[in-house]
Amino acid sequence: MATFLFWNLKGKNLTPYLVTLCRENEIDVLILAESEGIKKTDFLEAVNRGQPTRFVSPHNNSSYISFFVKESLQIQNVRDDNNHRFAVREISLPTNLKILLVGLHLPSKLYMSEDEQNFKAMKVIRRIEECENQIGHNNTLVIGDFNMNPFEKGLVGADSFHAVMTQQTAMEYGREVDSQHRRFFYNPMWGRMGDTSVGPPGTYYYRGGALCYFWNTFDQVLLRPDLLDYFANDQLRVIDKIGQETSLLIKKEGKTKGRIDPNISDHLPIMITLNKRR
Template identity: 40%
Template sequence: MEVFKINFLYWNVCNNNISSYIVDVCVENKINILILTECKNIDVDYLIRKLRDEGMFFQVERINKDSRIMLLHNTEGQINVIKESKYYSAFNINDGDKKTLLFTLHLPSRYKQEKDDLNMYASQIIREFEQLEEERNTENSIVVGDFNMNPFDSGMISALSFNAVMCPEIAKRRSRKVLQEERKFYYNPMWHLMGNASNLSKGTFYYSTEMKSYYWYTYDQVILRPDLINKFDINKLKIIDVINKNSLISRNNIPDKKRISDHLPIKFEFNMEVMKNNG
């Protein structure tokens, strides 16, 4: 089977009906796998119809139509949903003769509970992810979504949580031993975008507080297991702030929450043996 470039896009759309922007961003970036959260006001049938009008033949992959997470794709039946829970959905991707797990998540808002509670959720969820890896006999997994944490927050870097590191060479060591237990690494490429001077947006979410604020936060992230690093193109990872010449940033240089969303989408690419549905 031929290896294709598979383009992913994740977007927390803030429960706004912005189907036209979603269609445009998919067309402009040749998206194959689209993941949306906070999307209860998106009419999926309308979205699929509009994508089809653009020559993009997508289907929705979910068990519960009221799921917090929506995944659409244009592969030839090579993605299937495994599990849906309150904060994440799990999918299997048939990548040639290998299985890759795709975990899509939307963790609780960090502004509605203590930071320690969010770290606890992260620790619990990573255990569930690892259990699914064991059941499926694979260590190839991708996690993408709104973590409600920055790459440097405890829930992202702790060995007891996602254990996600900025350095691919360290991630390729596969694991580190903590309290006599091997804890597997994820590689987190989002460090390379955070605060990047050449980007108009310095993160994916903007929030200002009086006493202590980063202003720009990188809550929307993708992390991956070491075996997938060579399939991942770091140069194609980007935060999107313009769609079809329309800026997603307001005049105040912050995400346009009222018209579009308070989060910016992220786009990334993997080389995979996955067939595309071209109609």
């Protein structure tokens, strides 16, 4: 069993929040974007203080993604691609399950149109598939800030991530499109959108413009079908509270005002646990 947490820190030093998050959720693998605000040594000292199991920070050449892992897990660097803003690691869990972990932070809508984002996603997925072929398995977990919602072209398109909303579809493994086999991902974040979902309505809030979703689910985790035997839907959480006191949502007169508190980060963390095979 291993628990992964991803958070875009907005460049801030959120060390105390991260320490609490890691401890209260028993995080094994921490993946961060925009983490230039935290000092690695300070964070490691704080998170490991008085703890029986320690986090380590493996060698990292990624400019976009940082990794911290429990030392009981083996981590192997596979690829760093700063052009396409992703980093790939292979993590060996104590159960001998090997996971190809892809952390990414794709370009923002401030700098790219939806079509350009889709085009970028097509390039990224080809390179991820290259890594899968190199490593020789498809136990792939992609986690990060996609800067796109689960329903956008870059996530859904067959040439892009091809991430579908149900496990049943994902278990078909893929389909033929234009005479090419296109593999599926399962995207459980479809079930984390809107206020009838478990937890907050999204992971990023933005108000403005004529076409506005207000809540966006930019931070996502995608799983290849081979990992679905290790995943239960209730093991995925969008976190809106840290410890007993810190809400990541703005509160007014005791009620949440319905958006993320930008004084901490403009994104909410997401967390996923992989269990023993069902």
